[in-house]
Amino acid sequence: MDIPDIAITLLKVVITVNVVLLHVAYAVWCERKVIGHMQARLGPMVVGPHGLLQPIADFVKLFFKEDVIPTNADKPVFFIAPVIGVIAALSSLAVIPLWENFSIANLNIGILYILALSSVGAYGIILAGWASNSKYAFLGGLRSSAQVISYEIAMGLSLVGVMMLAGSANLSDIVNAQAKYPFILVQPIAFFVFLMSVIAETNRPPFDLPEAEAELVAGYFSEYSGMRFGLFFMAEYAAMFVMSAMVVVCFLGGWNGPEFWIFSHVPKIVWFLLKVYGLMFLYFWLRATLPRYRYDQLMGIGWKIFIPLALANIVITGIIKLL
Amino acid sequence: MVLDNTILLGIRLISPELILICTGLFLLLLDILIKRKETVAFAGLIGIFLSIWVNLKLSSLGLSGNVFSGMFVFDRYGSFFKLIFYITAILTILISLRYLTIQKGGIGEYYALILFATAGMMFMASASDLIVLYLGLELMALSTYILTGILRGQIRSNEAAIKYFLLGAFSSAILLYGISLTYGLTGTTNINEIASSLQALNLLKSPMLFLGLIFFIVAFGFKIALVPFHMWAPDVYEGAPTSITAFMSVGPKAAGFAVFGRVFFEAFGSLHLEWSGILITLSILTMAIGSILAIQQTNLKRMLAYSSISHAGYAILGIISATPEGVSGMMNYLLIYTFMNIGAFAVLIMLNSEGVRGEELSDYEGLAKTHPLASFIMLIFMFSLTGIPPTAGFMAKFYLFMAAIKAGYMPIVIVAVIFSVVSAFFYLRVVMYMYMKEPKGEVALSTSGSLNLALIITAAVTLLIGIFPSVFLEIAKASVGGL
Amino acid sequence: MLPQIFFAYFAVVITVLSILVITRKNPVHSVIWMLVLFVHIAALYIFLNAEFLAAIQIIVYAGAILVLFLFVIMLLNLKKEEQERKFHGYWPLGVLAGTFFIVFFILILSKISVFPKLGPYSIQAIQSEGSIMTIGKVLYTDYILPFEIASIVLLVAIIGAVVLAKKRIE
Numbered sequence: 001m002d003i004p005d006i007a008i009t010l011l012k013v014v015i016t017v018n019v020v021l022l023h024v025a026y027a028v029w030c031e032r033k034v035i036g037h038m039q040a041r042l043g044p045m046v047v048g049p050h051g052l053l054q055p056i057a058d059f060v061k062l063f064f065k066e067d068v069i070p071t072n073a074d075k076p077v078f079f080i081a082p083v084i085g086v087i088a089a090l091s092s093l094a095v096i097p098l099w100e101n102f103s104i105a106n107l108n109i110g111i112l113y114i115l116a117l118s119s120v121g122a123y124g125i126i127l128a129g130w131a132s133n134s135k136y137a138f139l140g141g142l143r144s145s146a147q148v149i150s151y152e153i154a155m156g157l158s159l160v161g162v163m164m165l166a167g168s169a170n171l172s173d174i175v176n177a178q179a180k181y182p183f184i185l186v187q188p189i190a191f192f193v194f195l196m197s198v199i200a201e202t203n204r205p206p207f208d209l210p211e212a213e214a215e216l217v218a219g220y221f222s223e224y225s226g227m228r229f230g231l232f233f234m235a236e237y238a239a240m241f242v243m244s245a246m247v248v249v250c251f252l253g254g255w256n257g258p259e260f261w262i263f264s265h266v267p268k269i270v271w272f273l274l275k276v277y278g279l280m281f282l283y284f285w286l287r288a289t290l291p292r293y294r295y296d297q298l299m300g301i302g303w304k305i306f307i308p309l310a311l312a313n314i315v316i317t318g319i320i321k322l323l
Numbered sequence: 324m325v326l327d328n329t330i331l332l333g334i335r336l337i338s339p340e341l342i343l344i345c346t347g348l349f350l351l352l353l354d355i356l357i358k359r360k361e362t363v364a365f366a367g368l369i370g371i372f373l374s375i376w377v378n379l380k381l382s383s384l385g386l387s388g389n390v391f392s393g394m395f396v397f398d399r400y401g402s403f404f405k406l407i408f409y410i411t412a413i414l415t416i417l418i419s420l421r422y423l424t425i426q427k428g429g430i431g432e433y434y435a436l437i438l439f440a441t442a443g444m445m446f447m448a449s450a451s452d453l454i455v456l457y458l459g460l461e462l463m464a465l466s467t468y469i470l471t472g473i474l475r476g477q478i479r480s481n482e483a484a485i486k487y488f489l490l491g492a493f494s495s496a497i498l499l500y501g502i503s504l505t506y507g508l509t510g511t512t513n514i515n516e517i518a519s520s521l522q523a524l525n526l527l528k529s530p531m532l533f534l535g536l537i538f539f540i541v542a543f544g545f546k547i548a549l550v551p552f553h554m555w556a557p558d559v560y561e562g563a564p565t566s567i568t569a570f571m572s573v574g575p576k577a578a579g580f581a582v583f584g585r586v587f588f589e590a591f592g593s594l595h596l597e598w599s600g601i602l603i604t605l606s607i608l609t610m611a612i613g614s615i616l617a618i619q620q621t622n623l624k625r626m627l628a629y630s631s632i633s634h635a636g637y638a639i640l641g642i643i644s645a646t647p648e649g650v651s652g653m654m655n656y657l658l659i660y661t662f663m664n665i666g667a668f669a670v671l672i673m674l675n676s677e678g679v680r681g682e683e684l685s686d687y688e689g690l691a692k693t694h695p696l697a698s699f700i701m702l703i704f705m706f707s708l709t710g711i712p713p714t715a716g717f718m719a720k721f722y723l724f725m726a727a728i729k730a731g732y733m734p735i736v737i738v739a740v741i742f743s744v745v746s747a748f749f750y751l752r753v754v755m756y757m758y759m760k761e762p763k764g765e766v767a768l769s770t771s772g773s774l775n776l777a778l779i780i781t782a783a784v785t786l787l788i789g790i791f792p793s794v795f796l797e798i799a800k801a802s803v804g805g806l
Numbered sequence: 807m808l809p810q811i812f813f814a815y816f817a818v819v820i821t822v823l824s825i826l827v828i829t830r831k832n833p834v835h836s837v838i839w840m841l842v843l844f845v846h847i848a849a850l851y852i853f854l855n856a857e858f859l860a861a862i863q864i865i866v867y868a869g870a871i872l873v874l875f876l877f878v879i880m881l882l883n884l885k886k887e888e889q890e891r892k893f894h895g896y897w898p899l900g901v902l903a904g905t906f907f908i909v910f911f912i913l914i915l916s917k918i919s920v921f922p923k924l925g926p927y928s929i930q931a932i933q934s935e936g937s938i939m940t941i942g943k944v945l946y947t948d949y950i951l952p953f954e955i956a957s958i959v960l961l962v963a964i965i966g967a968v969v970l971a972k973k974r975i976e
Contacts, residue, residue, distance in 0.1 A: 112861035119869025391951040469966035510922025
C-alpha cells in the first residue's frame, strides 16, 4: 500500500465517520420527534425551528458538564468502558458498503468482522456496569452480558443462510448477489430472526433490559455523566445505524433500487440510506408502542424460539440449495 | 452428491463407534420417556452388544485398512483393545444399577456417558492420526470427568471431579504441545507419515523431537497413572462413584496403553532406545511407589487405586520390551486385569449400602463367617491381583515377565517380581481380615441380579484363564500382527 | 523487514500481556488484559493470512468465553481474592522451567536446517479461494472424522454442564 492509497483510505474514514456521527446526532432528535408525535406531543420545539438545533445544544451541554466519578469506582476501567463501545461501533462501519464499490475495507470476512466487533462492544456495557460499583449498574451489566451472548448466536446463525445463498461472507458480494431480488423474499425466517436479534443486541426496546429504568434507574450507565454518558449514547445509536445497515445489506438488497423509469437515475446511496432510515424508524416505532419484555421471557425466546428457527432456516436453505 | 467407495468403506469401518454414539444419543431421549433406569441401562447394553456384533462381523469379513484420509485404522490391534473397552462398559453397567440406586445418583445420562466414553476410547485405539487420537482422548476424558462428579450431593465426588478435570486439562495441553512440536518438525500429524518423515528429514537426533517425545510420555503417562503423573489417581478413585472407579481403573487405562503402543511403535519406533530408557525409570518408580504406598491405605478404594498404579508399572513392560511377545503379553495382561479389577470393585459395591460402608478395611473383618461366598470371591480377586496361581493374574504376569526377559530386560523384571511380592502384603491383608478376624456386626449385602451376573462372569473368567491360560493370549498374539 | 517488525511487536506485546494477565490482583483486570491479548493473537492470525481464524478467535474467545469468565468473576466476592497472594512458593521453580524452555527453544530453533515440505495450501492457494472456503473444504473432506468427533465432544460437554448444574434430582 503506497502513500496515495493510505490518504484515500483516511479520507474515506473521515467522511464516513463524520457522516455517521451527524446521523447519530439527528437520529436522537428524530427519535424524540417521532415518539413525541406518536404520543400526541410535539417533541423538542425550543432550540431552532422545530428543535432542529437541539442535538447541537445537547452536545454542548454534555461536553461542558462535570465528569462525576463515583468514589469507589474502578477508575481505569470506568474510563475505558464507554470508549470500547464507541470504538467497536464505529470500527464496524469499515466494512459496510454504502454504495457500489464504496466501503473503507472490502473484507472477505465482512459478516464475521461485524459479529466480532459487536461482541467486543458488549464489553463496554459489562465493564461499565462493573466499574461503577453500584448495584443498579452492575445488574444492568450482568443482564446485558447474558443477553448479548445469547442473541449473538441467533444473529450469527440467521446470517448463515444469507452467506449460503451469496456464497460469500463479503458484504459487497452479498449485495451484488441481490441484484435481481433482495434476500428478504427467500430468507424471511432469517430476516425476522436477525431483525429481532439486532434489536436485542443493541439493547433497544422492547429488549432494553440492561437499562430498564423502572427497575435499574438507567442500568449500566447510571453512574455516568457528562461526555462519558454522551459516549454511551453515541455508541448505542452508532450500533443501531450499523445494525440497520447490516439488515439492509444482507436482506434488503443494499444499495440496489428499482431499475425503471426515473428511479434508475437516483444515486445508489440514496436507496441505501432510505432503507436504513426506514429501519431506524422501525426502532423508534417499536420503542413507542411495545412494552418491555420480562428478563426470563427475553432469554426464553432467544434460546427456545430464535435459535431453533435460525437452525431450521439453515437446514431448509441447505436442502433447497441442494435440490 | 456422490458417495464414493472410500467414504462408504470408512462409514462401514467406524460403524461400531457410530452405533455406540447413536445408542448414547438414543439413551438421552429414552431417559426422558422412561422412568425406570434399568430399562435405560438395558437399552445401553443392547447397543453395546450390537456394536460388538458389527465389530466381529467386520473382522470376519477381513476388512481392514486406513480410512478417512488415513485418520482411522481398523486393524486387529485396535480390535483387541476394543474388546477390552466393550467388556469394561458391559461390566460397569452391570455393577452400576444397584449402586446408583443406593447412592441416589441414578440418572439416565450416566449410561449415555459411559457409551460416549467407550466410543472415545475406541477412537483412541483406532486412531492413526494424532488429531483423531487427541479428540478421542478428549471424548473419553470429558465423559469420565462428568461421571466422576455425577454424585452431586457428595462433596468428595465433586472434589474428585474438579481435581480430575484440572489435572486432565493440563495433561491434554501437554499432549497438544507434543503434537504441535512433532507436527512442526515433520509437517504431518499422521502416525505412519511421522515415522517416514523422521527418516527422510533426518530428524532422529533432533532435541526438539526428543522434547516432543517427553511431552507424549507425560500426557499418556497421566492417563495410565505412571508415577510422577499419578497424583490425581488416589483422590479421584476414592471420590468417584465406585462403579466409575472400576470403569476408570480399567477402560481409560487400557486406552492409554493402546495409544502408547500405537504412537511409540509406529511413529517413534526408530527411537526405541531413547524412550525405553525413560519408560524403564518410570516403570520402576511406578511399581515401587504404587506398591509401597498401597501398604498404608486403610480405605480399600484408595488401596485399589495404588494397586492400579503399580499394575500400570508392570504392564508398561510390554511397551518397553517392544517385541510382539511383549505387546501381546501386555494386551493379555490388560484384558485379565479388566476382569479381576472390576470384580474386586463389584465386591466393594456389594458391601456398600447407604453412605460409604464397604470401603474401609475394617468393614471386611470376619466377612468369611457371615458371608462365605462373597469372601471367597473377594479371595479369588485378591489372589489374582497379587498374581498367585492358579488365578488369571498369575498367568498375566507370567507371560508378560517372560516376554520382557526374552527381550533382554532381566533386571527390571526382577524388580517387578520383588514388588509383586510386596504387593502380596496389602492384597492378602484383605484376605486375612476376612478369614482370621471375628465379625464386628451384621453386614448386609446389597446384591442384585445384574451385580451377581457381573461377579459370576469376572470370577469365572479369573479362574478359568488361570487354568486355561492360552485363550486370551492366542487372541492377543494374533492381534499384534497388525501393528 | 516490515513483517519482522510487525511480528516482533506482536510477539513482545503478547508475552507482556500474558504476564500482566497472571500478575494482576484484580481478576477483572486480568480478564481485560486477556481481551487485549486475544485481539493481538487475532492480529497474528491475520498476519498469517488466516483472516477467518482471526474473526473466529475474536467471536469465540473474546465474544463468548471471556464474557462468561467476566460473568463468573463478577458474581464472586473479589474483596477477599484481592488480598490473597497470587503466587505460592513454587513460582521460582516455574520461572526456572520457563527460562529453561526459552533457552532450549532458541538454541534448537537456530539449528534446524531441514524443513518439512509445505502442504498444498500456500498463501496464493488460500487467497484465490478465500480462507473460509479453503477451511470449509478441508474440514468437510480430509478432516471430516475429527470434525464429527469434535461435535460429539461438544455435546458431551453440554450434557455435563446440564447434568452437573441442574436442580436437585427428585
